[in-house]
Amino acid sequence: MPLYQNQELKIYNSLTGKKDVFKPINEGHIGMYVCGPTVYSNVHLGNVRTFLSFDMIFRYFKHLDYKVRFVRNITDAGHLENDADEGEDRIAKKARLEQIEPMEVVQMYTVDFHNILNKFNFLPPSIEPTATGHIIEQIEIIKTILDKGLAYEINGSVYFDVLKYNKTNHYGILSGRNIEDLIHNTRALDGQSDKKNPQDFALWKKAEPQHIMRWPSPWSDGFPGWHLECTAMSTKYLGEQFDIHGGGMDLKFPHHECEIAQAEVCNGKSPVNYWMHTNMLTLNGQKMAKSTGNNILPAEIFTGENNILKKPFSPSVTRFFMMQAHYRSILDFSSDALEASEKGFNKLMEAVNSLEKLPVSSSTDFDIKTWKNNCYNAMNDDFNTPILIAELFSAVKFINQVKDGKASVNQTDLDILTKTIHEFVFDVLGLENVDNCNGNGSNKLSDTVEVLIKLRAEARANKDFALSDKIRDELLSVGIQLKDGKDGTSFSTN
Numbered sequence: 394m395p396l397y398q399n400q401e402l403k404i405y406n407s408l409t410g411k412k413d414v415f416k417p418i419n420e421g422h423i424g425m426y427v428c429g430p431t432v433y434s435n436v437h438l439g440n441v442r443t444f445l446s447f448d449m450i451f452r453y454f455k456h457l458d459y460k461v462r463f464v465r466n467i468t469d470a471g472h473l474e475n476d477a478d479e480g481e482d483r484i485a486k487k488a489r490l491e492q493i494e495p496m497e498v499v500q501m502y503t504v505d506f507h508n509i510l511n512k513f514n515f516l517p518p519s520i521e522p523t524a525t526g527h528i529i530e531q532i533e534i535i536k537t538i539l540d541k542g543l544a545y546e547i548n549g550s551v552y553f554d555v556l557k558y559n560k561t562n563h564y565g566i567l568s569g570r571n572i573e574d575l576i577h578n579t580r581a582l583d584g585q586s587d588k589k590n591p592q593d594f595a596l597w598k599k600a601e602p603q604h605i606m607r608w609p610s611p612w613s614d615g616f617p618g619w620h621l622e623c624t625a626m627s628t629k630y631l632g633e634q635f636d637i638h639g640g641g642m643d644l645k646f647p648h649h650e651c652e653i654a655q656a657e658v659c660n661g662k663s664p665v666n667y668w669m670h671t672n673m674l675t676l677n678g679q680k681m682a683k684s685t686g687n688n689i690l691p692a693e694i695f696t697g698e699n700n701i702l703k704k705p706f707s708p709s710v711t712r713f714f715m716m717q718a719h720y721r722s723i724l725d726f727s728s729d730a731l732e733a734s735e736k737g738f739n740k741l742m743e744a745v746n747s748l749e750k751l752p753v754s755s756s757t758d759f760d761i762k763t764w765k766n767n768c769y770n771a772m773n774d775d776f777n778t779p780i781l782i783a784e785l786f787s788a789v790k791f792i793n794q795v796k797d798g799k800a801s802v803n804q805t806d807l808d809i810l811t812k813t814i815h816e817f818v819f820d821v822l823g824l825e826n827v828d829n830c831n832g833n834g835s836n837k838l839s840d841t842v843e844v845l846i847k848l849r850a851e852a853r854a855n856k857d858f859a860l861s862d863k864i865r866d867e868l869l870s871v872g873i874q875l876k877d878g879k880d881g882t883s884f885s886t887n
């Protein structure tokens with residue numbers, strides 16, 4: 394029996410403003426779409442947090458035996474500098490400044506994006522479509538919206554008529570806004586724009602002569618509006634109605650609001666059942682911003698090459714740090730917070746490593762069944778990873794007691810404990826049992842320490858206590874403590 398049949402999962406739905414019981418459209422199957430990066434610069438650490446949250450969610454669905462189609466796009470055209478359909482295309486601007494082709498910009502930063510995600514041990518999505526690969530689909534959607542009278546063409550550009558749409562639908566349903574507020578809060582058109590109303594958004598923009606990224610269309614040589622690509626790609630791969638759409642909370646308005654409006658007009662129904670939004674990441678208590686220097690690139694965490702950090706941290710420690718906060722809470726990134734997470738991470742991994750060496754008794758002083766249920770309950774409560782981690786640490790405490798001879802565990806319970814910890818730590822949280830900072834999947838530190846432990850044992854066998862003490866003391870001076878027990882020597886890092 395698939396695991397999901399025993400679990401009642403609740404998801405906080407931005408559309409209803411509460412935790413809803415999750416019921417997929419087709420039993421056993423999930424369609425999930427997450428807005429991907431605009432590839433015009435190195436991936437932002439705040440975006441990494443968003444994608445990491447959905448990687449964990451994807452992993453938990455898979456763990457529950459759902460068949461998941463997870464679509465995360467690459468925005469490689471159409472994303473202008475500001476949300477009011479003005480300014481240069483972000484990728485074209487970068488290409489102009491660097492004097493390279495727009496597609497070189499796209500390639501460079503798509504590779505960077507994948508490299509960083511690989512270091513963080515992400516699972517690849519099922520489909521990773523690009524906006525430029527779906528221009529034809531986007532043109533077809535514009536034709537449909539024009540046919541239904543909810544868009545208008547002016548000077549080769551096409552705009553979605555928000556005020557007309559709002560007569561029959563609620564524009565602002567997701568972000569809890571209403572049209573009166575929007576009208577009140579948007580600045581008047583400056584005469585440069587072709588739009589009838591400032592609330593309208595572009596479906597197609599006519600390209601200026603100097604604009605390189607352009608495609609032919611019935612209206613002009615131009616390019617699609619940014620909001621349109623997600624509607625085109627989600628509909629194509631997940632259908633007119635699908636289960637989950639996610640992204641950072643900054644995308645709720647206008648991006649996701651526009652997606653709802655476009656899809657409602659095209660298909661006559663609400664496109665998504667559960668909208669999920671992740672919260673922001675701050676750096677030392679402040680908003681991250683390149684202009685103020687309060688900024689860090691993900692790759693700099695692994696090398697420590699940023700003044701914000703006192704030392705480098707491995708991708709797995711960084712991942713663990715992010716999982717210690719709920720995805721809907723603001724998370725503050727700092728060197729001290731990461732150091733605290735590193736201590737916890739090492740403690741967790743030491744306990745995981747010691748599981749196979751635990752002495753087995755005839756009885757167990759730990760309610761394994763309740764503990765396991767608590768782990769699932771945490772995840773079923775809107776993916777509450779901090780509570781899950783707290784549960785994992787109550788198991789760590791028990792494991793250490795068994796190790797010290799202060800508690801006992803029988804074989805059956807030890808098997809359940811081991812399996813459950815492995816599933817949650819490695820499969821669901823996606824942590825890796827590695828100490829290295831380059832995240833290439835090897836476990837060089839513990840292999841190296843094992844070599845030294847062996848040399849020390851040889852030195853002791855040869856009665857060379859000066860050398861054996863030297864090995865122990867030198868290791869201690871770099872933070873590795875050897876412990877001699879009746880089953881040999883083990884080590885811990887601090």
Ligand SMILES: [Zn+2]
Pocket residue numbers: 427428429623648
């Ligand atoms: Zn999107």
